[in-house]
Amino acid sequence: MSKDLLFEIGLEEVPARFIPGAITQLKDRLSKWLDESRIAHGEVRTFATPRRLTVLVEQVAEKQEDVQEEVKGPSRKIALDDQGGWSKAALGFARSQGVDPEQFTFRELGGVEYIYASKSSVGVPTTEVLGDGLLQILHAMTFPKFMRWASYDFKFVRPIRWIVALFGTDIIDLEVTGVRAGNVTRGHRFLGQDAVIAEPSEYVERLREQHVIADVEERKALILKQINELAESKGWTIAIKDDLLEEVLYLVETPTALFGTFEESFLNIPQEVLITSMREHQRYFPVLGKDGQLLPYFVTVRNGGSESLDVIAKGNEKVLRARLSDAKFFYEEDQKLEIKDAISKLESVVFHEELGTVGDKLRRIRKIADQLAAKLEVSADTAESVSRAADICKFDLVTQMVYEFPELQGVMGEDYARKAGEKEEVAKAVFEHYQPRSASDSLPSTLTGSIVSIADKMDTIVGCFSIGIIPTGSQDPYALRRQAQGVVQILLDNKLTVSLSDVFGIALEIHENMRILKRSGDEIRKDLYEFFGLRVKKLLSETLRYDVVDAVITAGFDQVSSVVARGAALMDVVGNKETFKETVESFNRVSNLAAKSTQTRVTPELFQEEAESSLFTAWQNATIRYKDALASESMAEALELAGGLTPSITTFFDSVMVMAEDEAVRVNRLALLASIDGDLKKFADFSKLVW
Structure with a gap:
């Protein structure tokens, strides 16, 4: 016999970015606990909104499985003492397994006799262990940030306000921070009321009646449907970014899409600024025309029904107007700052306490970039552009716009450099030297941008390695793996003839000449080869068999384009x-x-x-x-x-x-x-x- 299990944790509003990880963790922990407790079960489903984390497990057995097992212990030689009695090792094994030594049996394995303990355990009713199990899971949950409330020692992501814990129609005996589990859930904070869940299978429909769409995928489909219908009716293209969609998804329980407007005069500001302001500060979706240019509209998703949408739109317009006015002010003020003055300010901005200021970093980038350009034998014009781009590539860090929106570094630098009269190639390189910013980002499109990008990334990597900051496990606070991967991809994409050993040597020489190496150059070079070897291996593994990757990597990966070409050729014939x-x-x-x-x-x-x-x-x-x-x-x-x-x-x-x-x-x-x-x-x- 089996019943469905429902476990809902009702909370004050949880930050949207915490919810996906929390609900996955809850599902995994409950599934693992059921398996370890020998409780058979069917599909495990999850539901989540800003105010609830829920798991519904179908067909949970009403009783633990009985178990009969034999556990191997010490060999006969160790298990018996000189008088033929049980040794301390055997008696300790008996205690650990909860059996009487007289129950031991001997069995030969690989020519050696061992003692075996027979253990049997009769399963207990599931209801007898569920309460303690769910409580253990609650206490084991982890979050990026915790809260304590009232006088309780217990901590969680947000205060727990109600719990629904049902096994079939039975309420599970469970209490935490004064909240006792029951069968009553809460609907939408403003539109709904409390609702009784008679049995787990009713959960989704009872909440729907109280204006809560509990199913995450259903809620997501509804948001996309509404946005697409709005775009089709207006002839717009609504830019839907996945991470913003996910955040909005966990901000609402009953989604309703609506649109608003802003003054066209704001369109004189670069559209990246407007889009960033809308997305990052207001969680709005920007609206584009058929030509890809920003239109003076925005789309947002309300946590509620379709009543009084015009009033809601006006309120959002008022808030956005203030945000865009700030952005316009910052943009206009920044253009009064000359590039040379901005660069001088970088002398007081610390890059790292052991590696100096951003001004120091710029000087290193310039030297590395110049030597790379010479090694690549670029034209005189390109070499001049490389030097200038390296000199000014970080100047926008002290602008008001980048201070307000750090993600616009490089974007604003390109715009301000162009307006200040810098060559197009130089202005473009100020933006491109940050690329690739992520695994899905584009690579620099110009040779100047590529060289400065490699110089910047190698300065950071070599500097960090020299002071002992080397990524281990999941720890990589300076994103060195991503930057190394970027160097590898740029070398490959641009078919640059410079080798990794050349790149390492140039960066190490500059750091050594400026007397900031804290370790020997040979040690750092060895670490760099190992570190970049893993990045090259990762790149090859995306298209090649693992053994082909091992074969060509072992032959050397100093020239990135060579190892990739060798891997592709070998892959063609190895089949x-x-x-x-x-x-x-x-x-x-x-x-x-x-x-x-x-x-x-x-x-x-x-x-x-x-x-x-x-x-x-x-x-x-x-x-x-x-x-x-x-x-x-x-x-x-x-x-x-x-x-x-x-x-x-x-x-x-x-x-x-x-x-x-x-x-x-x-x-x-x-x-x-x-x-x-x-x-x-x-x-x-x-x-x-x-x-």
């Missing part, structure tokens, strides 16, 4: 098990014996077999073209040339005794194999491939 497997096996035979070699210098005069000369000639004929193909990243050609050695390798092993008695002959044969293996491993370590 052909019949022909390519034979090739790989021959390469691996070469590698296994090459490991025994102490040199790579080959003396043809010591060859005694025709197969030796044939393999040497085939390798000599292929190696120059093979290395040229690697250098030009013609990886399919390089792999084909390497594969062309297979017949000669096979004949060599069929005809030649490599480990000859004559030491000179043996060493020469091993040297031949080592030379070939060295070339092959410039492409990949083929032993990593899995068939």
Whole structure:
């Protein structure tokens, strides 16, 4: 027999950003507790609004499962003392399992006898353990921020105001902070009333009657439907950003979309400013025309019905007008600030207490960017743009607009730089040097922006590594993983010929010359290679098999475009098990014996077999073209040339005794194999491939 279980935690309004994690956590903890308690159950469903976190579990067994198990203990040798009695180890095992030692049995396993304890446990009714289980789950919940209320020691995300805990039609015995579980839930704060839940299956409908759409997906679909209908009726494009939609979703219980207007004069401000103000401060959806330009309208979602929408719209318009007036004031005031004055202010803005001010950082970025530009042999005009962009790329950090909206750094810098008369390429680079800001963000579109972006990111990474700030586990407060991934993607996307070792060397040299390294350069370089290797591996893993990734990474990843091209070429042929497997096996035979070699210098005069000369000639004929193909990243050609050695390798092993008695002959044969293996491993370590 089974019943449905309903557990609703009624709260004061929870911050929207906390709810998705909280409801997932509640579901996972309850599911785990049921499983560990041997209580069978069906589907676990969740519901959430600003005022409630709810889990409904279908077909929960009315009784725990009985269990009969045997637990392995110490071996007979350890379990018995010299007199044949039970040792302390055996008696301790008995206590830990809650059994009498006389119940032990002996059983042989792998040629050794062990004691086994038989344990049986009769399941109790579910109602007897549910209350304590739910209370444990409540106490175990974690949140980004907690609250305490009244005189209670208990802490939670927000004060608990009611609890619904039903097992079938029975109320579960549960109390926390003076709130006793019952079968009465609360409807919409203003439109609804209390409602009795007779049994769990009624939950959604009883709340709907009280103006609460409890199902998250239903509420989301309703919001999107209303917004899309509004867009269609007005001929608008309403920009729906996923993170804003999710936030709005958890701000309302009964959603009703409406629109408002603002004065067209505000459109003289860059639309990024207006959109950011609407989204971040007011949780409004911006409205765009068919040309993608912002229109003087906004869409918002009310937590309530469709009554008096004109009054609600006017109230929202009034609030937005004040916000946009502030933005307009900041925008106009910022343009009175000259770039050189803004840069001088950065001398008093601390970047990191051990790494100096933002002004210090700008000087390092400039030096790194200049050396990268020289290494890449860019044109004189581009080099000049790189230097200027590096000099001013952070100036907008001291503007009022960026102070109010930090997410607009770079956006405002580009606009202000253009208005101050900077070259278009320089203004663009001020924005692009922050890219990519996230995994889904675009990469810099200009060479100038790409170089300054790499310089900025490498300065941060090397600086942090030098003072011991290296990401571990989930801790990465300076987003170094994201910045390193950005460097890798920029190098690849722009096909920049500079290697990672060049980039590391330039940044380390600048930091060392400015005397801010706190660790040795060699230690930092080693950490950088390991750190960036993981970023390259992550990039390759998005399109390649794991063994192909391991094979090409082991051969080296200093030139990012090379390792990506090698991976793609290897992936194209690795699926052909019949022909390519034979090739790989021959390469691996070469590698296994090459490991025994102490040199790579080959003396043809010591060859005694025709197969030796044939393999040497085939390798000599292929190696120059093979290395040229690697250098030009013609990886399919390089792999084909390497594969062309297979017949000669096979004949060599069929005809030649490599480990000859004559030491000179043996060493020469091993040297031949080592030379070939060295070339092959410039492409990949083929032993990593899995068939």
